[in-house]
Amino acid sequence: MTARLARVLFDATEQAPPVPPAEDMWRRGRRRRRRRRTAAALACLLTVAAALVWAPQRSRTSLQFAGTGATVLPSSVAEPHLWQRTLDGDPNGPVKLAFTTGHSLNLETALVLVGADDGYRLDYTEMGLEPAVLSPDGRWLLDRNLRDLVTGQTRDLDRSLTGYVPAVWAPDSRTAVGVIMPDGGATGYGPDGEELDGPDDEAVLVDAASGGVRTIGTFPDATRWQAAFSPDGDTIAMHALGAGTESVLTIVDTDSPDPPRTVTVSERQRLAGPAAWTPDGAQILLAAAEGCAWGAQCAGQTWHLQRIDVATGTVTDETTRGRRGTPSVVAWRDGEPIAQLTRDDRSCETVALTPTGTRTLPLTAAGIGCADYARDLLEEGTLGGPGIEPSMWEAQWWAYALVVVLLAPLPLIARRIWRRKRSRDQNPVGHDGHSP
Template structure:
């Protein structure tokens, strides 16, 4: 076949039909591919940055509660978009090394913040007016009023026992097997019968019970001895309980009582307990169980305004649990104490503490030496209060852990959606403008 024949065959072939906008169609296809590549690059970048951190936070949810850890030497305020415990995709966060409370969250009211042993931050939402709860000794659960137990390793919540919603968890037994609870018996309001005599009592005395942490079984320790229970402390050997609270109607007439932990029989009772003293906290017993710590002050005791309260001069006293008499020299406290939560080296009281009496909005965790010197164990920013540390870490003296900072990636799904929305919007606008430019 020569060239002439090929030319004749080519002349007989019908011409190829090409669209008039072939060049523009190719350009559009190329731009679409570039746009797709840009979106894919953004998605890959976000995933590359977020997935390792999110996966790490989620792995914390399956870490055992007895994982070695330490109380961080400093904590920070959480981000406004910080995920709550169990909120997808961040996960639960794992056993807690510390819990603190702050109003500087997206809820704009007091909110619990759990700092995991892996440094993760999660929020514990509280109902309006809800009192603070307790951490279990292993840091796995946060026990709320009404014995609602929030699992910090899974985010699940369950009720340990059937008690009144306002009942307050007070202190754990030394082995963590039982929880001392003040049962709120007050009736919701006054209801009058046909004879115009009230059939209900809004100031009915409360009961003190111990709840088995494994089964939820309840046993009564003291029945109707106080109008309410303010503070309770279990002795290190588990045989005695010290409690404090008002005994009269209208929360008047305070009492400090030491009782048998099993039978509730009084060992010693101090009625008309001085208004300038109080039981130091859930760890008020000294480590050897020989004395109980009291927090006392000099200053205003009745109808005190904020300035008068801030002017109080505090001290720590040790008293004989049998007689109630002070047996050691008081230890001055240069600041405002919250409560004693543990002991360091069997000697220094570990307490929640406001370094500046004039600014009670910032609480730290500190060790009080017998000479009055203060060692800061956990430093905090302004606005932090009511620190909770698991008893297990307190007893082991596991302080001085690395400072914990909240991760910007530990956020709920809606925060990711809000962050990604502007990027997608910009890409959509760019695409629309390019389409208009081609017309």
């Protein structure tokens, strides 16, 4: 090596930064490695959470229930999870059925909608609203206004429904009949405490396509009102039960200027339900109480069916007696009326009314009272399919965010535990308290 080269190397050595001690370099390397591992763990958690939130759902094609034979009503339906997705956030229509549950975050009742894909959605409604009713094709939900279960949009009616009793849909799901109570169902009293007659309650026809509302009749009191459409949807039988007195069953042709026809019924007779009209359009079913008047709450109440001939008004009784439970005929299947029987304990059973009694159908649902099945499925679908339960992954966004927050510290905790274990393994302590 020449003297000049030696001099250059010496000068470079003098100008170079000092090399840190080996112990400092090792500490910096471990710190950098921990940061990379922590960042990778957090990135994995966020990726998993994002995948759960935006995971593609099972196909929810717009099904035409009637006549397909492909859509199945389950034999049982379980309660939803508290964190279940909501109808407003992610609609799942058309739906198979709806039922009311008290298993909700706001400690109030909520409506559970089970879609064609067996997915669950919760609908939190305002307190005091009238019960919502599902259209026969599972597309619409009608309470005060009309909601599209496929798009999730609400269609305001020309006049909002305000009745205590659910509206009733026509078999084709194009129209429904409901009630508007001008005074809200309140009773007015005079200066001497006498009860005042308020304005009559209105029966109105709702058009699903336009949201239009048209008055078709009035009742003095519609708090115990019922209705049923004829099979073609052009005629409606309406009945407002009296309080222990005779009442009138009114038959209205919605497209005719002719005055409505009326049939007087006793306090022990009432319209059998929203599907009380027979499939041939010739008769209307009545539920005839055998123990006491409807609403009198006598123990062991039983009933049987009666048929009113629409043309003549003649009433005939069936031979079967002694059926129990409060009935509501909701569909027809294979020529037999399908009824939901409500018990005193608020339990519900769906049965076929046979000439000799009842036949229980393989349909049960959790919740409060009777489930509201899409009528098209009750009449044409397959009954008694496998029971379904809600998916725990169909959750609202905040549930995923909560999981991420709870799981985020786990990689750091695991890393710290691992470091302490490795440190103990590398520096064992002897019996005298000192490392060997």
